Amino acid sequence: MGVSLARPAERAGAAVAATPPFRPVRVLALDLDRPLPDIAATDPATGRRYGRALALVRLHDQPLGLAELDLGERGLGPADVARAVWVALGPQIAAHLHEDGLPDIAALDPGGLPGDGAAPACAAERARFLAGAPFMSVVVPTHDRPEQVAACLRSVLAGDYPWYEVIVVDNAPSSAATADLLRREFGDDARVRYVREDRPGASWARNRGLAEARAEYAAFIDDDVVVDRHWLAELARGFSRADDVACVTGNIIPRELETRAQVWLEERGGFGRGFERRVFDLSAHRPPRRLYPYCAMIFGSGANMAFRAATLRALGGFDPALDPAGPARGGEDFAAFFEVIMRGHRLVYEPAALVQHGHHREDAALRRQMRGWGVGFVAFLTRCLLAHPRTLPAFAADATAALLAFLAGSRAREARMAAAYPPGWTRDLWRSERRGYLAGPVAYLRGRRHARRVGRMASDE
Numbered sequence: 001m002g003v004s005l006a007r008p009a010e011r012a013g014a015a016v017a018a019t020p021p022f023r024p025v026r027v028l029a030l031d032l033d034r035p036l037p038d039i040a041a042t043d044p045a046t047g048r049r050y051g052r053a054l055a056l057v058r059l060h061d062q063p064l065g066l067a068e069l070d071l072g073e074r075g076l077g078p079a080d081v082a083r084a085v086w087v088a089l090g091p092q093i094a095a096h097l098h099e100d101g102l103p104d105i106a107a108l109d110p111g112g113l114p115g116d117g118a119a120p121a122c123a124a125e126r127a128r129f130l131a132g133a134p135f136m137s138v139v140v141p142t143h144d145r146p147e148q149v150a151a152c153l154r155s156v157l158a159g160d161y162p163w164y165e166v167i168v169v170d171n172a173p174s175s176a177a178t179a180d181l182l183r184r185e186f187g188d189d190a191r192v193r194y195v196r197e198d199r200p201g202a203s204w205a206r207n208r209g210l211a212e213a214r215a216e217y218a219a220f221i222d223d224d225v226v227v228d229r230h231w232l233a234e235l236a237r238g239f240s241r242a243d244d245v246a247c248v249t250g251n252i253i254p255r256e257l258e259t260r261a262q263v264w265l266e267e268r269g270g271f272g273r274g275f276e277r278r279v280f281d282l283s284a285h286r287p288p289r290r291l292y293p294y295c296a297m298i299f300g301s302g303a304n305m306a307f308r309a310a311t312l313r314a315l316g317g318f319d320p321a322l323d324p325a326g327p328a329r330g331g332e333d334f335a336a337f338f339e340v341i342m343r344g345h346r347l348v349y350e351p352a353a354l355v356q357h358g359h360h361r362e363d364a365a366l367r368r369q370m371r372g373w374g375v376g377f378v379a380f381l382t383r384c385l386l387a388h389p390r391t392l393p394a395f396a397a398d399a400t401a402a403l404l405a406f407l408a409g410s411r412a413r414e415a416r417m418a419a420a421y422p423p424g425w426t427r428d429l430w431r432s433e434r435r436g437y438l439a440g441p442v443a444y445l446r447g448r449r450h451a452r453r454v455g456r457m458a459s460d461e
Contacts, residue, residue, distance in 0.1 A: 020420065022260045022263075023049065023050060023051035023052070024048065024050055024051075024257060024258045024259070024263070025050060025051070025052050025053065025054050025257035025263055026039070026043070026050040026052070026053040026054070026071070026257075027053070027054050027055075027056075027253075027254055027255065027256055027257055028053060028054075028055050028056070029055065029056045029057075029058065030055045030056070030057050030058070030067070030081070030085065031058050031059075031061075031112070032057065032058065032059040032064075032085075032093065032108070032112050032113050033059060033060060033112055033113055033114055033115060034112050034114065035078065035110065035111050035112050035114075036078040036081045036082050036085075036108075036110050036111075036112055037078065037081070038075065038076070038077055038078060038081075039053055039055075039069065039071060039075050039076045039081060040071075040075040041071040041072065041073060041074060041075040042075075048258075050071055051070075051071060052068060052069060052070055052071055053068075053069040053071055054066055054067075054068055054069075054254070054257060054266075055067045055068075055069055055085070056253060056354075057085055057088075057089055057092075059093060059096050059097075059113065060096070060100065060115075060120040060122050060123055061122075061123065061229070061230060062096060062122055062352060063228075063251070063275060063351065063352055063354050064089050064092040064093060064096060064275060065088070065089045065092050065275045066088075066253065066275075067084060067085050067088035067089055068088065069081070069084050070084075077110075078110035079110045081110070082107075082108040082109060082110045083107075083108075085108055086107055086108040090108075092275070093105070093108065096122070097113075099121070099122070100120045100121040100122055101121055102115075102120070126230065126233060126237075129233065129236075129237055129240075130160065130161070130162055130233055133161065133162055133163060133233065133236055134163075134215070134216055134217060134236060135163050135164065135165075135214070135215045135216065136161065136163070136164040136165075136215050136217050136218075136219060136232060136235075136236055136306075137164070137165050137167060137209075137212075137213035137214060137215035137217070137218045137219065137309070138156055138164055138165065138166045138167065138218075138219045138220075138221065138232065139167050139169060139206060139209030139210065139212075139213065139218055139219065139220045139221075140152060140153065140156075140166065140167070140168050140169065140209075140220075140221055140222075140223055141169045141171050141197075141202050141205030141206055141209065141220075141222070141223065142168060142169070142170060142171060142178060142205075142223040143170075143171045143172060143173065143200075143205075143223075144173060144174055144175070144177070144178070145178075145223055145224070146177045146178040146180075146181040146182075147181070148223050148224055148358075149168060149178060149182075149223040150181055150182070150185060150186075151226060152221065152222075152223050152224070152225060152226060152227070153166060153168070153182075153185075153186060153192065154226075155225075155226040155227045156221075156227055156231075156232070157186075157189065157191065157192075158229065159227065159228075159229050159230070159231060159232050159233070160229055160230060160233060161232040161233050161236070164191065164215070164232060165191055165192075165193060165213075165214060165215065166191055166192045166193065167193050167195055167209045167212050167213065168182060168192065168193070168194050168195065169195050169196075169197050169205040169206070169208050169209045169212075170194065170195065170196045170197070171197050171200060171201070171202070171204065171205040172197070172198055172199065172200035172201075173196070179194060179196070182194050193212070195208060195209070195212055198457065199454050199455070199457050200325050200454065201320060201323035201324065201325040201326060201454065202302075202318075202323060202324050202325065202332070203317075203318040203319060203320040203322065203323040203324075203332045203451075204320055204323065204454065206220055206317070206318045206332075207317040207318055207320075210309065210312060210313065210317055210318075213309050215309065216308065216309060216310070217236060217239060217306055217307070217308060217309060218306065218307055218309045218312065219232065219235055219305070219306035220302065220304075220305050220306065220307075221303060221304055221355060222302070222303040222304075222357070224303075224357060224358040225252070225255075225303055225304065225355040225356060225357050225358070226255065226355065226356050227354070227355045227356075228353075228354040228355065228356075230352065230353075230354075231250065231304075231353050231354055231355060232353075234250070234350055234352040234353035234354075235248050235250055235304075235306045235350060235353040236248075236306070237350070238250075238306070238348040238350035238353065239306075239308070239348070241277065241279065241348045241350070242279045242285075242346050242348060243346065244344075244345050244346050245279075245308075245345070245346045245347070245348050246307060246308045246311040246312075246340045246343075246345035246346065246347065247299075247305065247306065247307050247308070247311075247312075247336070247337060247340045247345070247347045247348070248305070248306045248307075248347070248348045248349075248350050248353065249273075249299055249300025249301065249304060249305045249306075249337070249347070249348075249349050249350070249353075250300065250304040250305070250306075250349075250350055250351070250352075250353030250354060250355060251272050251273065251274075251275065251304070251350075251351040251352070251353060251354045251355070252270070252271035252272045252300075252301055252303055252304050252354075252355055252356075252357050253270070253272050253354065253355075253356055253357070254266055254270065254356065254357060254359055255356040255357060255358045255359075256358070256359075257359075258361065259361045259362070260363070260421060261359070261360055261361060261362060261363050261365065261366040262359040262360070262361060264366065264417065264421065264426070264429070265359050265360070265366060265369075266359070267417055268413070268417070270359075271301045271303060271357055272351075273298065273299075273300055273349055273351075274351060275351040276351065277348070277349065277350055277351060277352075278348070278349045279346055279347075279348050279349075280293070280298075280299060280341060280346065280347045280348075280349070281341060281344075281345070281346045281347070282341060282342075282344065285346065290398040290401060291395065291398050291399065293337075293338055293341040293342065294338070294381060294384060294395060296334035296335075296337045296338050296380065297334065297377075299334075299337040299341075299347055299349065300337070300349055301333065302332070302333025303355065303357055304353065304355045305333060305336075305337075307336070307340075311340070311343075311345065312336065315336065315339045315340070315343070317336075318332040318333070318335070318336055319332050319335050319336075319383065319451075320332070320447075320451035320454065320455065321383065321444060321447040321448040321450070321451045322334075322335055322376065322379055322380060322383060322444070322447060323447065323450075323451065324372065324376070326446075326447045326450040326451065326454075327375075327443045327444075327446035327447045327450055328375065328376060328379035328380075328440075328443045328444050328446070328447035329371075329372035329373075329375040329376040329379070329436070329443065330372055330373070330375075330376030330379075330380075331376040331377060331379050331380030331383070334376075334377070334380045335380055335383055335384065338380075338384055342388060363425075366429065367428070367429060367432050368432075370429050370430075370432040370433040370436070371432040371433060371435060371436040372436065373433055373436065374432070374433040374434060374435065374436020374437045374439075374440065375436035375437075375439050375440050375443045376436075376440070377436075377437070377440065378436070378437045378438075378439075378440020378441060378443075378444075379440045379441070379443045379444035379447060380440075380444075381440070382440060382441045382444040382445075383444055414426055414427060414430050
């Protein structure tokens with residue numbers, strides 16, 4: 001997504017005598033079919049002061065985009081909010097009104113866009129889909145985070161989807177805490193099933209959930225997200241957006257931006273891929289990008305994805321050699337996206353299938369994540385080239401130019417972001433990622449050996 005949450009002088013590259021004091025960013029939601037609110041610069045519940053806000057803007061329950069709001073010293077009144085949202089998202093608001101057959105507007109009123117009481121066209125279309133919606137399986141892997149997975153489950157069960165199952169895969173737990181909590185809170189809900197998978201790693205947990213799934217479509221989310229009320233409906237609808245859709249990915253925005261690690265991660269690009277629906281394949285919907293489809297980060301993220309279950313099983317599920325808990329440090333989601341495209345299917349990115357992700361709060365955790373991203377991405381590339389050796393000449397032809405463009409872009413981002421953070425802090429994070437790149441090929445080979453060892457655990461029991 002790549003929001004720019006530094007203050008305007010910092011974004012413009014203005015010289016500063018010292019690193020400016022960090023201010024958290026307030027994360028909130030604005031519904032345009034209601035009157036717009038006051039947005040205070042200080043949270044009345046905690047007394048915490050915010051310099052800026054990141055607002056998810058919706059109309060008729062459809063997410064239109066993110067608006068960055070400068071709160072100043074006193075916050076914003078409804079008229080200020082209306083002006084700022086219109087400047088940020090005026091074309092998106094106008095396009096949505098046009099699609100719903102509603103009158104054009106020249107500006108956003110502080111009273112919002114309440115409508116005439118009739119269901120807008122987008123809501124009526126969703127209701128028609130839900131009337132015949134397919135059965136869905138939702139797989140939630142978790143490891144020793146009972147309170148976190150419980151919050152995730154509450155959000156799933158509060159959604160509007162009529163027919164689904166939730167499979168919680170307790171991955172190599174160190175205690176019965178997760179099982180006990182789920183039994184207490186969700187034991188009477190027939191939609192929720194508990195499964196234990198003792199082979200450690202998200203790939204093993206996801207594959208166990210895939211094996212247990214009874215639906216034609218299987219959705220996968222991480223236990224550190226909470227989902228939007230319409231999340232599963234929009235994810236399921238994604239399979240009808242084109243022919244032969246085997247995978248749908250959804251949008252991911254932050255739950256909070258309270259620490260500099262969280263704000264930096266979002267400025268770096270975050271997990272979301274914007275608010276424009278996109279279809280990907282090898283022909284009519286092939287974007288003009290170097291290294292496509294190796295540039296799998298454009299497809300989405302494993303924290304919010306769904307597959308036609310039979311297709312994913314035919315692909316072999318998620319590759320344990322790329323498991324985040326192993327030497328390769330991740331990339332099994334990218335490999336699944338890549339294989340969907342390479343086997344001639346289509347992948348849809350559906351921005352209305354929205355979840356909120358809990359970014360790491362601590363600097364040390366962010367540094368580990370950056371190194372893991374570097375290792376995992378190059379491990380993923382290594383796996384793809386070994387699995388599809390005939391693509392190597394085309395890959396090599398594009399790789400040098402793509403690498404030079406990437407490094408130039410990352411240096412520019414590093415310079416832009418460095419002004420808002422302590423000296424050397426941003427540079428160290430980028431170095432962590434780049435060092436991970438160098439370790440990626442060997443890490444994948446080690447990951448294959450690690451996966452074989454872990455896989456033998458099942459046969460030895």
